[in-house]
Amino acid sequence: MSDGVFIGLMSGTSLDGISAAVVRFSERDGRTQFDLLAFRAIPYTKAQRERMLAAMTGVDTAEYSHLAFDFGAWLGEAAIAVIADAGVARSEILAIGSHGQTLWHNAPHDTWQFGESAVIAERTGIDVVSDFRVADVAAGGQGAPLVPMADAMLWSGEKHWRALQNIGGIGNVTVVPPGGTIEGVRAFDTGPGVGVIDAIVRQLDGSLPYDVDGKLASAGTPIDSVVDELLAAPYFKAPPPKSTGRELFNAAYFTDLIAKSRAARKGATTADIVATATALTARSIADAYQRFLPEPIEEVLLSGGGAKNPALTQMIERLVKGVVVRRFGDVYVDGEAKEAIAFALLAKLFLERKPGNVVAVTGAKGPRILGKLTPAPLSS
Numbered sequence: 207m208s209d210g211v212f213i214g215l216m217s218g219t220s221l222d223g224i225s226a227a228v229v230r231f232s233e234r235d236g237r238t239q240f241d242l243l244a245f246r247a248i249p250y251t252k253a254q255r256e257r258m259l260a261a262m263t264g265v266d267t268a269e270y271s272h273l274a275f276d277f278g279a280w281l282g283e284a285a286i287a288v289i290a291d292a293g294v295a296r297s298e299i300l301a302i303g304s305h306g307q308t309l310w311h312n313a314p315h316d317t318w319q320f321g322e323s324a325v326i327a328e329r330t331g332i333d334v335v336s337d338f339r340v341a342d343v344a345a346g347g348q349g350a351p352l353v354p355m356a357d358a359m360l361w362s363g364e365k366h367w368r369a370l371q372n373i374g375g376i377g378n379v380t381v382v383p384p385g386g387t388i389e390g391v392r393a394f395d396t397g398p399g400v401g402v403i404d405a406i407v408r409q410l411d412g413s414l415p416y417d418v419d420g421k422l423a424s425a426g427t428p429i430d431s432v433v434d435e436l437l438a439a440p441y442f443k444a445p446p447p448k449s450t451g452r453e454l455f456n457a458a459y460f461t462d463l464i465a466k467s468r469a470a471r472k473g474a475t476t477a478d479i480v481a482t483a484t485a486l487t488a489r490s491i492a493d494a495y496q497r498f499l500p501e502p503i504e505e506v507l508l509s510g511g512g513a514k515n516p517a518l519t520q521m522i523e524r525l526v527k528g529v530v531v532r533r534f535g536d537v538y539v540d541g542e543a544k545e546a547i548a549f550a551l552l553a554k555l556f557l558e559r560k561p562g563n564v565v566a567v568t569g570a571k572g573p574r575i576l577g578k579l580t581p582a583p584l585s586s
Contacts, residue, residue, distance in 0.1 A: 209233070211243070211294055213302040213332070214550030215281050217321070219375025219401055219451055220511055221258050223249035226284040227546035228292035228299070231554055237386045238359045238551070244292035245543040248284050261309055262452055270320075277307060278322030282329030289330075296331055303553030303577070304336040305545070311339075311451045313348040314569070323580040335553040335577040342563045347570025350449040354380040354393040354564045355555070356548035361538060362386045366504040369495070370534070371522075372545070373512025375401035376451055377491055380567075381501050393567040394446035394498070397490035398455050400512045403483045405460045410476045417480055420517030426477030428485035432466045436486055437493060446498055447569035487512065488521035495526060509534035509541030552576055 209232045216225040228243040250258065261273055285302055304326055306319035323336040339349035357370045357380040370380045380393035403423075404416040417423055441450055463486075467479045495503075506529050512518050513533050523531045534541035552562045561573030 210300045210554065211298050212300055212550040212553050213285050213288065214546035214548065214553070215284060215302060215304040215326075216546040216549055217305065217307045218510075218545065219308065220399065220404060221250065221255055221375065222511060223247055224281060224284040225542055225546040226288040227543050227550055228288050228294065229547050229550040231551065240360055240547060240551075242539045242543060242547065243294060244288050245540060245546065246284065246288045246291060247542050248287065254280065258307060263457065274320045274322045275325055277320065278325030279329065281321050282326040285326065285330050285332070299332050301333045301335050301553040301557055302326060302330065303338075303549035303551070303556075304334055305338060305549050306336055308451060311350065311449065311453060313343050313350065313449055314346050315343070317343050317349045323578070327580045327582050331582050333582050334580040335556045336580065337578045338549070338552055338562065338576040341574040341576050342568050342570045345570040345572065345574050347563060347565075347568035348447050348449040349568060351378045351380065351393045351395065351567065352552065352562065352576065353378070353545055353548040354382075354391055354567045355388070355562055356551045357393070358382045358388050358391045358564070359386055359551065360547070361507070363505065367501050369499065369503045369506045369529075371396070371491060371506055371508050372510045373399040373487070373508060373518070374510040374545070375399050375404075376455070377487060377512070379491070379494065379499075381499055381503065383501075388564060390501075391564050391566060392446065392501075393564065394494075395449045396494040397442060397450065398487050399510060400487070400515065400518075401452070402455055402460060402463065403480065403487065403515075403518075405457070406464060406483045407480055409460060409464065410479060416511075417484070417515060417517070420484070420515040422477045422480040423484040423515070423517035426475060426479070426481030428481045429467050429470050429474065429478060430485070432463065432470050432482050433485050433489055435466065436463065437489060442490060442493060447567060481517070484515070484518050485521060488518055488525055491522055492525035503529055505530045505532065507532055507534040507537060509544045511542070513541050
């Protein structure tokens with residue numbers, strides 16, 4: 207199955223919306239190549255986002271069931287929309303890879319992503335591969351990050367080591383050697399991405415969904431003592447493999463950061479507190495590189511929503527010394543599409559009965575075929 211068209215669907219911890227990509231894969235010159243045929247980022251409505259957020263903090267059993275099916279429908283609608291954009295026949299699409307939404311992640315014991323795959327299959331008439339993390343967790347792994355397989359196969363440099371830094375709700379980095387080899391690939395969650403920043407903006411300024419263009423952070427001054435205190439937490443010091451999520455960076459964490467900022471600086475403004483949260487993300491990334499990345503990295507590519515925040519990217523550029531920092535979209539395609547493309551690739555690997563995890567990244571007992579298949583309906 208060297209060539210074929212797949213769809214990738216992604217909803218991350220930032221809860222901005224659904225990313226949907228139609229991708230054609232092929233093998234050329236001994237490497238997997240991709241052509242992005244169409245991409246859509248479909249934002250959640252306010253009501254949708256509030257339901258997803260509520261599910262992460264605890265709702266009744268009925269609502270979990272309702273939302274799993276409703277979210278499956280939203281994912282199916284996103285797939286249908288991006289198929290129309292691509293102008294390909296549904297019969298050409300071999301499978302949809304759906305990450306779903308992470309509600310809980312407690313690796314290496316358990317993890318939970320939902321978004322009913324049968325609803326996606328019913329709406330689209332296409333096979334769906336979903337629930338990618340559980341096989342790795344069952345094998346003693348972190349179940350995340352899973353994008354490193356794509357980072358190595360699709361986005362490694364030809365002659366130099368590269369770090370691919372995603373800044374979604376959570377930040378994660380993949381270090382890839384040149385030439386598309388899996389040997390030597392490492393990855394882990396660096397800590398908060400834009401999730402903490404976004405939550406604090408919404409809490410302090412209800413008129414904004416996030417720090418648009420980094421204007422609030424740019425207008426404020428970070429409170430370094432607060433960032434120092436937060437970076438002393440055990441997660442940042444723990445060596446990889448490791449992963450994290452809203453279980454650590456949750457509502458209590460946001461409230462604590464605000465309280466610490468106000469206690470440390472009398473008269474701290476909203477801009478100062480947002481700048482402090484932004485500095486936390488930037489410094490956590492730079493600190494992780496210094497502690498855990500001995501590889502001769504020459505270039506860092508930034509993707510995810512945080513790559514579009516100039517205040518954040520400028521902080522990262524100042525802190526990460528001796529390497530070129532660029533946006534993923536300046537080298538390849540829209541960085542927002544990156545993870546959706548990765549899950550399209552994982553669906554392809556599933557059908558080929560090839561492993562989707564990088565053992566050195568997740569710490570699993572061995573390579574595992576990731577995902578579960580939900581076949582398309584036999585008839586409409």
